Amino acid sequence: MNQTIRVVLADDHFFVRDGIKSLLESEKNIVVVGEATDGLEALEVVTTTNPDLLIVDIRMPHHTGIEVVEKLRNQNNPVKIIVLSMHESEEYVLKSIKAGADGYLLKGSSKEEFLKALHSVANGGKYFTGDISSILINQLTSSTASTLEPKPVLNEDLTITKREKEILTLLLSGKGNKEIAEALEISKRTAEVHRFNLMKKLKVKNLMELSNKATEYSLI
C-alpha cells in the first residue's frame, strides 16, 4: 500500500522544480524520477520513465501544462497528474478538470497541503485546493443545478429490462420504431411492444413524458 511514489516534475523554472524536489525528498516514500522544462519534454519524460505522478506547471514553453494533460489522457496514459498554477483562474481550473487532471494546486500552497494532495492523488483520489473551490461551487450552482439534487430512485419493483433500456436509449436519441427495429434487427412490432411496455411501466402517456421521466430517474 505505501509503496514509493515515483514523481516527474515539469516546470520551466529551475527554482520551482528545486523547491518542490527538496520538499518531496524530505518524504521517504517519494522519489523524483524525472524533470522537464517544457511541455514536449514533459511528455517525453513521462513516456520514458512511466511515473506514478506528474506534477506539471501550466505556463511552460512548447505546450502548456493543460495541453500535456490532454495529450497524456488521449494516449490513455494512466499517470496521475497534479496541475500547478500561479493564480486562481477559472479558465485554467475548468480546462484542467476537463482535460482529466487529478489535482490542482496553487504555487503558494503550504508544504502540508502539497503533500496531502500528492498522497491522495497518488492513491487514486482527487485534490483540488480549497483556494479554487469557489470556481467549482460556481459551476455546480450555476447551470441546471440539477446536479445537486439527490437523484430520485425508481420505486419498488419497477424493473426495466436490458432490452427495454436499449430501446429507451434509441428512443431518446430520436429514433422511431422503424429505425429501432432496424438497428436491433427485430420486427417493428417488437420495438412497438417494448416502447409500449416502457410507457406502461413508467406510467407516461407519450414520448416526451417518457424522456422526462427517464432523465429524472437517470435511467439511461
Add this chain to the structure above:
Amino acid sequence: MNQTIRVVLADDHFFVRDGIKSLLESEKNIVVVGEATDGLEALEVVTTTNPDLLIVDIRMPHHTGIEVVEKLRNQNNPVKIIVLSMHESEEYVLKSIKAGADGYLLKGSSKEEFLKALHSVANGGKYFTGDISSILINQLTSSTASTLEPKPVLNEDLTITKREKEILTLLLSGKGNKEIAEALEISKRTAEVHRFNLMKKLKVKNLMELSNKATEYSLI
C-alpha cells in the same frame, strides 16, 4: 477592509467550541460573539447577535447544521456560513452546497486552513476544503458534463419567436398539439404549424431530436 469579523460557533461539544475559539482568538481581528450547543440555539443566537460568520457543526441536537443553513437562507439572512464536518460525506457536502453554505471544512483541518477558509468566506468568497474536492469534481464530471462544455450558441439568423418558445416548452413538458392548443387557446392546426416551423428551423425530424437540440442549445 480588515474589519473585525464577528463569529458565532455552533457545536454541541464544549471542547470543539473551545478549541476553535482559542484558535480564532489568537487572531486579533476575529471575535467570537456567540455560541450555541444545538440547532435551535444556533438560529436564535445568529438572529440576536447578527454575526458576520457562523461556523456550524453538522451533527447537533435539534436540527442539523445543514438544516440551520437552510433555515437561515430561507430567512434571507446574509450571514456567511462555514459548515464543519467530521468526515468526508458526499451527502453532507452536496446538501450543504444546496442549502447555501459558503464553506465546508473537516474537523481535522489545520489551523492555517481554518483561518484561510474563515477569511475568504468572511470576504464573500467560498472555501470548500480540498479534502472533499473529489466530491465536487465527481459532480462536475458526472451527469451531462455539459457544465464543463462551453454551451454552443445558436448559429446566425436562427430566431425562435416568443410563441414558438411557448410551444416548445409545452412540447417538452409532454403536451400534444391538442393540449397545447387548449392551453394557449388557439386552434390545434396553429399549434401544429408552430411545431412544424420549429422543427424546420432546427432541422430536426421528430420530437426527440427537437428536445435534444433544444436542450443542447438551452433554448428553453
Add this chain to the structure above:
DNA sequence: TAAAAAATAAGTACAAATACTTAATTTTTT
C-alpha cells in the same frame, strides 16, 4: 405609416404512434 415578421388557421394525404391482446420462443433464475 409602410413593410416585415409573427401568429393564426384551414386543407390534404400519408406515416407513425397508441392501446391493447394474444401467444410462441428464448433466456434466466431457482
Add this chain to the structure above:
DNA sequence: AAAAAATTAAGTATTTGTACTTATTTTTTA
C-alpha cells in the same frame, strides 16, 4: 429440470403527428 421472466411478433382500430401549402389577421420594427 421446472418455473418465471424476457423477448419476440402479429392483429386491430383509433388517434396523433408529418409535411407541406396557402392565406388572412395581428403585431413589431424601421
